[in-house]
Amino acid sequence: MTPEQRYLFDINGYLHIPNVLSDSELVAARAAVDRYITTPADQLPEGFSCSEDGKYYANGFAFDKALEALVVHPCLWPIIKEFTHDRPAFSRGTLLVDSHKHKPFHLHCAREDYGWQSTRFDTREGRIFCDDFVIFPYFDDVFPGDGGLLVVPGSHKATFERPAELFNNGIISTQEDLPAGVTNITPRAGDAVIITEMLVHGTLQWNPTDRLRRTLVLRYRPQFKNQPSVPEILQDRLSPETKELMSHAHYNHIKEIVKKDVVELT
Ligand SMILES: O=C(O)CCC(=O)C(=O)O
DSSP: OOHHHHHHHHHHSEEEETTOSOHHHHHHHHHHHHHHHHSOGGGSOTTOOBOTTSOEETTGGGSOHHHHGGGGOTTTHHHHHHHTTTOEEEEEEEEEEEOTTSOOOOOBOHHHHHOGGGOOEEEETTEEEESSEEEEEBSSOOOTTSOEEEEOTTGGGOOSOOOTTHHHHTOOOSGGGOOTTOEEOOOOTTOEEEEETTSOEEEEOOOOSSOOEEEEEEEEEETTTOOOOSOGGGGGGSOHHHHHHHSOOOTTOOOGGGGOSSOOOO
C-alpha cells in the first residue's frame, strides 16, 4: 500500500484505484461475466444462480479463474494484507449487475445497520486496520451522470448518529438530487474501488439503457472473524490459495499465502 493510498483511505474511508486490471485481465474477466449472465438459469453449474430481480449473481468470483484471480490481484494484495494486519480472510464474492431497471440503494453502513460494535476502523504501527471491507473491481465504464456508487467521504470516522432527515433521508435517486457531502464515484472499466463497511454508501439510479454497471463485490475480514459463506459444492472449483484465504484461523496463525508478495492461483 503506498503512502498516498494510505493517506486517502484514512481520510476518506474509500479508495479509487485506476487501472488495476491489465487489458488482457479485463478482456478475460468481461468474457467470464458475459458467460455467467447469459447462461440460462437451468444450465448454470450448481452453486451459481441469479436473484429474482436480476441484480445479484451468486458466487460470481468462483465462476471462472479470470474472476477468482481478482480476489488476490497483485495491486490489491498488499492492501488486503495491511487492512487485516496480515491475518486476511475472504468471505464471499457476488457479481453485481446494475441496470436502469434496478432501484437505487439507500445510504447505509455497517455501523448504522448493526451497531458501532459490529465493525472497526483503526490505525496502528503505521498501518490501517479494517475488520470488514469490500473491493469492487469494475468491468464497465461509469461516466459522470450515469449514476452508480455513492459515498459520504470521511463518514467511516463518524462519532455521531447521521440525522435521519440528512441527505434526503438517505434516498438519493438522481444526480440532480445529490446533496453536498455525498460523492458519486465514477470508475472506468479495469479500476477498483475499496470501501470500509463503516463508510456510509449507497447508489444512484443507473441511467444508461444501453450499458450495464458490472462489478464483483469481494468481501474481506480478518481470519479470526471470518465466517466463510461459499457453499461446499464450489470448493472443488477453487484454487488452494483461495481456499486458504477463505479459511477461518486463530489470531496468531500466519497463513502461507501471507508470506507471498504476489499470489498466483494454482
Ligand atoms: O451497488 C453498489 O455499487 C454498492 C452495493 C452496496 O452498497 C452493498 O453491497 O452494500
